Amino acid sequence: MRRIVSSLVDGRGFDILLVGVTMLFLLVMAGLPLVYNVLMSFQQVDMFTLGAWVRPWAGWDNYRAVLSQPEFPLVMRNTAVFVFGSIAGQFVLGFAFALFFMLRFPFAATIRGLFLVSWVMPGLVVGAIWSWMLAGDYGVVNAILSGMGLVDRPLFWKSDPGLSIWAVTVANIWLGLAFNMLLLSVGLAAIPRDLYEAAELDGAGAAQRFATITLPMMRSTIGAVLALGLIYTLQQFDLFPAITEGGPANSSNVAQYWAWQWSFQVFDFAKGATVSVMMLAFVLVAAAAYVWSTRSEVRG
Amino acid sequence: MTPQIEISGVDKHYGAYHALKDINLTIPKGRFVALVGPSGCGKSTLLRSIAGLETISSGTMRIAGESMAGVPPRRRDVAMVFQSYALYPHMTVLGNLTYSLRFKQVAKAEARRRADEVASTIGLTQLLHRYPRELSGGQRQRVAMGRAIIREPKAFLFDEPLSNLDAALRVHMRMEIRALHDRLNATSVYVTHDQIEAMTMADHVVVMRDGRIEQQGEPLELYDRPANRFVAGFIGSPAMNFVEGTVEPDGASVRLGLPGGPVLPLGRRAEPGRPVTVGLRPEHLRVDPAGAQMRLTVRAVESTGSMTYTTTESEPELMLVAQGRGGLGPGDAAPLCIDPGNIHLFDRETGLTL
Numbered sequence: 172m173r174r175i176v177s178s179l180v181d182g183r184g185f186d187i188l189l190v191g192v193t194m195l196f197l198l199v200m201a202g203l204p205l206v207y208n209v210l211m212s213f214q215q216v217d218m219f220t221l222g223a224w225v226r227p228w229a230g231w232d233n234y235r236a237v238l239s240q241p242e243f244p245l246v247m248r249n250t251a252v253f254v255f256g257s258i259a260g261q262f263v264l265g266f267a268f269a270l271f272f273m274l275r276f277p278f279a280a281t282i283r284g285l286f287l288v289s290w291v292m293p294g295l296v297v298g299a300i301w302s303w304m305l306a307g308d309y310g311v312v313n314a315i316l317s318g319m320g321l322v323d324r325p326l327f328w329k330s331d332p333g334l335s336i337w338a339v340t341v342a343n344i345w346l347g348l349a350f351n352m353l354l355l356s357v358g359l360a361a362i363p364r365d366l367y368e369a370a371e372l373d374g375a376g377a378a379q380r381f382a383t384i385t386l387p388m389m390r391s392t393i394g395a396v397l398a399l400g401l402i403y404t405l406q407q408f409d410l411f412p413a414i415t416e417g418g419p420a421n422s423s424n425v426a427q428y429w430a431w432q433w434s435f436q437v438f439d440f441a442k443g444a445t446v447s448v449m450m451l452a453f454v455l456v457a458a459a460a461y462v463w464s465t466r467s468e469v470r471g
Numbered sequence: 472m473t474p475q476i477e478i479s480g481v482d483k484h485y486g487a488y489h490a491l492k493d494i495n496l497t498i499p500k501g502r503f504v505a506l507v508g509p510s511g512c513g514k515s516t517l518l519r520s521i522a523g524l525e526t527i528s529s530g531t532m533r534i535a536g537e538s539m540a541g542v543p544p545r546r547r548d549v550a551m552v553f554q555s556y557a558l559y560p561h562m563t564v565l566g567n568l569t570y571s572l573r574f575k576q577v578a579k580a581e582a583r584r585r586a587d588e589v590a591s592t593i594g595l596t597q598l599l600h601r602y603p604r605e606l607s608g609g610q611r612q613r614v615a616m617g618r619a620i621i622r623e624p625k626a627f628l629f630d631e632p633l634s635n636l637d638a639a640l641r642v643h644m645r646m647e648i649r650a651l652h653d654r655l656n657a658t659s660v661y662v663t664h665d666q667i668e669a670m671t672m673a674d675h676v677v678v679m680r681d682g683r684i685e686q687q688g689e690p691l692e693l694y695d696r697p698a699n700r701f702v703a704g705f706i707g708s709p710a711m712n713f714v715e716g717t718v719e720p721d722g723a724s725v726r727l728g729l730p731g732g733p734v735l736p737l738g739r740r741a742e743p744g745r746p747v748t749v750g751l752r753p754e755h756l757r758v759d760p761a762g763a764q765m766r767l768t769v770r771a772v773e774s775t776g777s778m779t780y781t782t783t784e785s786e787p788e789l790m791l792v793a794q795g796r797g798g799l800g801p802g803d804a805a806p807l808c809i810d811p812g813n814i815h816l817f818d819r820e821t822g823l824t825l
Binding site: 372 | 522524543544550551553557559561570571573575618622
């Protein structure tokens with residue numbers, strides 16, 4: 172008895188307690204729904220068996236059904252455009268802004284802080300604002316484009332099937348820009364100044380310093396930002412109901428919105444679960460990349 | 472012959488702060504110059520200005536005869552060894568050594584040959600494929616040196632390169648850097664706050680304070696004939712003792728503001744009645760019962776075995792240092808004397824040597 176008490180007091184038993192509590196929390200709040208979701212994707216689910224664990228086994232039927240949906244290729248293509256377009260836009264612009272704010276000018280840190288406004292705003296609000304700005308007839312984006320002479324008639328961002336996915340992607344780039352900028356700024360700030368000075372004395376010009384010092388020193392940060400960007404983009408849901416609702420004719424529908432439509436508009440929970448499990452497999456790859464890139468950090 | 476580095480009338484302002492004040496310094500080729508002074512004296516700013524990492528506000532700076540106005544660091548052909556070493560953490564030792572050669576269109580094989588050559592000069596051959604994080608402090612220091620040597624630059628700039636090493640290694644590297652300088656027939660500017668490093672390594676020592684050069688010259692010249700009280704106190708270890716005093720009416724001796732008001736003969740003429748500060752180096756004060764000029768009570772005796780450091784109880788206290796053990800203990804009255812030639816006199820107001 173005294174041993175148990177002292178092991179709790181001297182820390183080792185207490186450690187186990189702490190680990191136990193966290194694991195229990197994770198298991199109940201994240202593990203269980205996850206397992207339930209995966210389980211559901213292999214079952215036949217209808218309105219009458221919603222509350223049950225045990226349902227008729229469906230094997231791979233749900234997966235086959237999802238894959239043979241006529242809109243499946245379109246949704247996958249849209250998801251790819253949305254994810255890669257968003258990540259590329261957020262990363263390139265975020266890096267550019269991060270580099271810009273490394274220049275020491277008055278109020279640089281304060282102005283950089285203001286950029287976070289985009290990040291703290293609810294997605295639905297951001298979606299509503301962009302929806303308004305991208306409106307075909309009275310939107311400010313069209314006004315600017317035609318004012319600059321770039322287009323001769325208004326672009327119908329939300330109702331043109333060729334543009335709708337880009338409308339959501341642009342809004343998402345704006346939404347994620349600050350987060351990318353912030354993480355990349357932290358990475359940039361961690362590079363010692365004298366490395367740049369040494370490189371400068373060694374004869375490296377600005378572009379060469381960027382290629383030989385900044386990029387390699389930022390490798391782990393860039394890996395983390397890209398992996399997190401992928402995860403957050405696949406999580407992005409709010410913008411779709413606010414801007415296009417996946418339309419017109421699924422032209423801006425993506426996997427995460429499609430899964431929601433299956434479950435909560437068609438009430439086919441099995442297919443909704445199936446789509447989300449397919450996404451989960453993909454995100455796991457990104458998560459693994461993230462863990463790997465933060466593990467192999469370069470430390471001087 | 473054109474001096475390798477020529478600095479004249481250089482000033483540097485950071486906003487309202489005047490970091491360098493009218494700096495004039497000429498460094499012939501092959502010279503080893505130490506910039507020394509307390510922190511904030513401007514020695515690092517001067518070094519970084521030579522490198523081009525700081526822009527000078529006015530004055531001219533020439534390297535090998537060419538004006539450096541508007542010349543960026545990468546076109547100055549000078550190499551710098553940083554206090555932090557600033558090794559590229561994502562490159563091996565080989566990568567660090569050959570980094571500068573990339574920008575000079577040196578062929579890979581030639582770069583490798585030169586890296587091998589430099590590595591064998593400074594004993595890094597076994598470490599070429601290691602990363603900086605896998606090296607000890609001393610090894611990193613060598614890589615930083617190697618990175619400078621491989622470039623065969625017009626000048627080597629050292630920014631307190633030894634301050635991150637332990638004492639024993641520091642003494643060793645001191646000699647090694649100096650030997651390397653001689654072997655390469657290099658021109659070196661070496662910043663340090665450690666006057667011993669400056670005295671032992673350099674041909675020419677520049678003592679700075681508050682952005683100004685207080686005195687420059689050969690190390691022993693600075694020791695023997697300091698221009699003012701600051702240089703006198705800065706050069707030499709332990710530091711010179713300073714005592715207020717007044718020149719006696721005869722103009723040939725000085726009365727010290729110490730218990731008993733001892734009078735020391737000067738062996739030269741001085742203005743009678745003039746208030747002065749008298750400088751007495753600890754190693755020049757001798758214990759001599761026969762020829763005692765003053766008797767001061769001993770407060771503490773510290774011995775390292777070979778040397779004995781004695782402090783007196785007087786106000787101001789005097790430190791004296793002698794070889795061997797000495798027979799004094801705390802509370803004893805120490806009979807002290809000093810040769811007239813070793814007495815330094817400074818103006819009490821301006822601090823200038825009289």
